Each structure stands twice: as structure tokens, then as C-alpha cells.
Amino acid sequence: xxEGGPAxxxxxxxxxxxxxxxxxxxxxxxSTLLNGxxxxxxxxVTNKPQTTRHRILxxxxxxxxxxxxxxxxxxxxxxxxxxxxxxxxxxSAIADADVLMFLVDASTATGTGLVDDEAFKKLExxxxxxFLVLNKIDLMPKARLLPIMEAYAKAIPFTEIFPISALxxxxxxxxxxxxxxxxxxxxxxxxxxxxxxxxxxxxxxxIIREKVFLTCREEVPYSTTVDVVDFKEREAGKWFxxxxxxxxxxxxxxxxxxxxxxxxxEIGRLARIDAERFLEHAVxxxxxxxxxxxxxxxxxxxxxxxxxxxx
Numbered sequence: 001x002x003e004g005g006p007a008x009x010x011x012x013x014x015x016x017x018x019x020x021x022x023x024x025x026x027x028x029x030x031s032t033l034l035n036g037x038x039x040x041x042x043x044x045v046t047n048k049p050q051t052t053r054h055r056i057l058x059x060x061x062x063x064x065x066x067x068x069x070x071x072x073x074x075x076x077x078x079x080x081x082x083x084x085x086x087x088x089x090x091x092s093a094i095a096d097a098d099v100l101m102f103l104v105d106a107s108t109a110t111g112t113g114l115v116d117d118e119a120f121k122k123l124e125x126x127x128x129x130x131f132l133v134l135n136k137i138d139l140m141p142k143a144r145l146l147p148i149m150e151a152y153a154k155a156i157p158f159t160e161i162f163p164i165s166a167l168x169x170x171x172x173x174x175x176x177x178x179x180x181x182x183x184x185x186x187x188x189x190x191x192x193x194x195x196x197x198x199x200x201x202x203x204x205x206x207i208i209r210e211k212v213f214l215t216c217r218e219e220v221p222y223s224t225t226v227d228v229v230d231f232k233e234r235e236a237g238k239w240f241x242x243x244x245x246x247x248x249x250x251x252x253x254x255x256x257x258x259x260x261x262x263x264x265x266e267i268g269r270l271a272r273i274d275a276e277r278f279l280e281h282a283v284x285x286x287x288x289x290x291x292x293x294x295x296x297x298x299x300x301x302x303x304x305x306x307x308x309x310x311x
Contacts, residue, residue: 014064014185015064015065015066015185015186015187015188016064016065016066016180016181016183016184016185016186017065017066017067017068017183017184017186017187017188017189018067018068018098018099018182018183018184018186019067019068019069019070019096019097019098019099020067020068020069020070020097020098020099020100020101020179020183021069021070021072021093021094021096021097021099021100021101022034022069022070022071022072022101022103023072023075023090023093023094023100023101023102023103023119023122024074024075024102024103024104024105024119025074025075025076025104025105025117025118025119026049026050026073026074026075026076027047027048027049027050027074027105028074028103028104028105028135028136029103029105029135029136029166029167030043030052030071030072030074030103031043031044031045031051031052031056031071032045032166032167033103033133033135033164033166033172034056034058034069034071036166036167036169036172037058037060037069037172037176038058038059038060038069038195040195041278042056042058042195042196042198042203043056043058043071043206044206044207044209044210044213045210046210046213046214048213048221049074050073050074050076050222051210051213052071052072052073052074053073053082053086053225053307054073054089054202054206054306054307055070055071055072055073055089055090055092055093056070056071056072056196056198057069057070057071057196057197057198058070058071058195058196059190059194059195059196059197060176060195061188061190061192061193064180065180065183066188066189066190066192067176067179067180067183068189068190070093070096070097072089072090072093072094073086073087073089073090074119075087075090075118075119075121075122076118077118080296080297081296081297081298081299081302082296082297082302082307083296084308085302085307085308086307086308088308089307089308090122091122094122094126097126097128098128098129098182098183098184099128099129099130099131099159099179099182099183100123100126100128100129100130100131101130101131101133101179102119102120102123102130102131102132102133102158103133103135104132104133104134104135104152105135105136106134106135106136106137106139106140106144106145106148106163107136107137107139107140109134109148110148110151120155123156129159129160129182130156130158130159131158131159131160131161131162131175131178131179132149132152132153132158132160132161132162133161133162133164133175134148134149134152134161134162134163134164135164135165135166136165136166136167137163137164137165137170137171138165138167138168138170145163149161149163159182160178162174162175162178200231200278200279201228201231202228203278204228204231204241204243204271204275204278204279205226205227205228205243206226207271207274207275207278208226208228208243208245208267208271208275208287209221209224209225209226210271210274211266211267211270211271211274212224212226212245212256212267214270215263215266215267215270216255216256216263220247220252220255220256223247223248223249223252223296224245224246224247224252224256225245225246225295225305226243226244226245226246227243227244227246227304227305228241228242228243229242229243229244230242233281237282238281238282238283238284239279239281239282239283239284240283240284240286241275241283241284241285241286242286242287242288243285243286243287243288244287244288244289244290245264245267245287245288245289245290246289246290246291246292246295246305247289247290247291247292248291248292248293248294248295248296249291249293250291252291253289253290253291256289257289264287264289267287268285268287271285271287272285
């Protein structure tokens with residue numbers, strides 16, 4: 001993985017620093033949790049499952065510790081080469097972890113059928129601390145929570161169990177504090193004034209892809225990816241960003257463009273607003289829609305778009 005060395009000039013002392021990987025099935029709130037812990041949006045969020053496709057690195061630095069969070073794609077049984085690349089990314093993040101956070105949607109969990117839970121299977125053989133994090137407790141009666149906690153605790157000896165609401169921030173500060181003693185004594189891996197090492201191009205591509213998920217219906221978002229082909233920072237005037245929204249069929253291209261270009265204009269409008277907020281600079285955003293037939297099933301396109309690789 002792309003890993004920074006010890007930050008210059010930092011006295012090690014009892015400073016703790018390590019990697020915490022967040023895993024779980026799709027749509028359990030992993031990205032919402034990461035954004036809440038960092039108090040900054042670096043991982044895209046929609047109400048559709050499988051929104052996250054890359055391993056997203058987020059850095060939380062304090063006076064005595066640094067946690068490098070790895071947000072992973074939702075664990076699924078792969079159907080396409082794209083899914084296989086996503087699961088390789090998740091497996092790599094698990095292997096890198098000093099602490100594992102297993103996130104569960106408590107509002108729909110029963111604690112039964114864990115043998116069929118693809119994410120739960122990833123815990124097998126992991127010998128470092130594992131936190132069970134029961135999310136979305138704001139959507140359920142408290143009386144249901146204890147039986148679920150007991151059922152999971154019987155299945156595996158979790159290091160700690162935390163009920164939280166990532167959306168509302170309930171219990172997240174306590175979760176953060178509880179992880180610190182389990183980190184190795186080590187200087188910070190990254191400069192303490194950054195929240196991610198991933199490029200601006202990457203985050204802008206993710207912003208655009210999020211807007212496709214939010215505006216397009218049914219299967220279209222799952223057949224799309226975004227490729228930023230040009231990114232120019234200018235001393236004067238707006239920064240220039242040109243990106244391709246890639247789909248698999250001509251019919252999908254028509255949907256993304258919309259009647260008289262209305263859908264593409266809306267995607268561009270929403271993406272530009274968030275891109276300018278993220279980059280803290282005015283942006284001229286140019287979008288095109290390209291067809292790459294069955295790109296999710298072709299290794300050359302999977303690699304071309306950076307899936308399954310550190311970004």
C-alpha cells in the first residue's frame with residue numbers, strides 16, 4: 001500500500017500510530033462513519049449499496065496518536081471482474097490493519113445467519129483486535145440491541161462492542177478513544193496536518209460518481225465509472241477539469257445525458273458545487289459520456305480505471 005514514513009521532527013515518546021480498517025456488508029454506514037470521525041467528507045455517501053469501490057484512506061491526527069482509517073468497499077460475493085478487484089482492495093486493507101472495525105447495520109441485524117455474512121467471513125483468521133460496531137441504533141428500539149450484541153459476542157470474541165449512530169455522531173467519540181490503546185507505539189505515518197494522501201483528481205472523480213448515483217436510477221450508476229482526463233490548476237481564473245462518465249451501453253449513455261442534455265447538466269451542476277467546496281477554488285467542469293462495452297468484465301478497463309490498486 002502507499003505508506004508514508006515517520007513524519008519529520010516528531011518525538012516518538014508514547015505516541016501511537018496505526019491502521020484501522022473499516023469493513024462490513026454494503027450500506028451499513030462505513031463511509032458515513034469515516035466522514036463523521038474525520039469531521040470532513042472524503043468518502044462519498046449515497047443511499048444505494050456498493051457506492052464505495054476504492055479503498056479510501058483517511059487520517060485522524062491528535063497530540064498523542066494518529067489513526068489511519070481505511071474505508072473499504074462493502075463485502076460481497078463477486079459477480080464481475082470489477083467486484084473481484086474491489087474485494088482484493090478490501091482484503092489488502094484487512095491485511096494492513098492493526099485494528100479491525102466490523103460494522104453492522106443494527107437496525108436490520110438479527111445476529112443469526114452469520115455463516116452466510118460475506119463480511120463476517122473476513123474475520124476468520126484475523127489475530128489482531130476486532131471491534132464490533134453496531135451502527136444505526138437511532139433507527140431501532142433499545143430493547144432489541146442487547147440480544148443482537150449477545151448473539152455476535154457468542155460467535156466471536158470481539159475486543160470491544162460499540163453501539164453507535166454514525167449519522168448522528170452518538171458513541172463515535174467513545175469508539176475513537178477506545179481504539180487508541182490498541183495502536184502500536186509508533187511515530188505518525190503521515191504529516192499531521194492532512195486528512196488523506198489521495199489526489200485531488202481522485203476526489204473530484206468520486207464527487208462526480210456520487211452525483212451519478214444520486215441522480216440516475218436503477219442499474220445505471222452501477223454500470224458507470226468516472227475518469228478525470230484533464231485537471232489544470234490555474235494561477236488566474238477557474239481551474240479546469242475534464243472528465244469522462246463511462247457507461248457500458250448506448251442506452252445508458254442516453255439516460256446519463258438526458259433529454260436535451262438535462263441529466264448531464266444536473267450532474268455537472270451538483271458535482272461542480274461540491275468540487276469547488278472541496279478544492280476551495282472556482283472550477284470549470286467539462287463532462288463527456290463515453291461507452292466502453294462491458295467494462296466491468298474486462299481486465300484492461302478495470303486496471304485502466306484504477307480498481308483494485310492503491311490510489
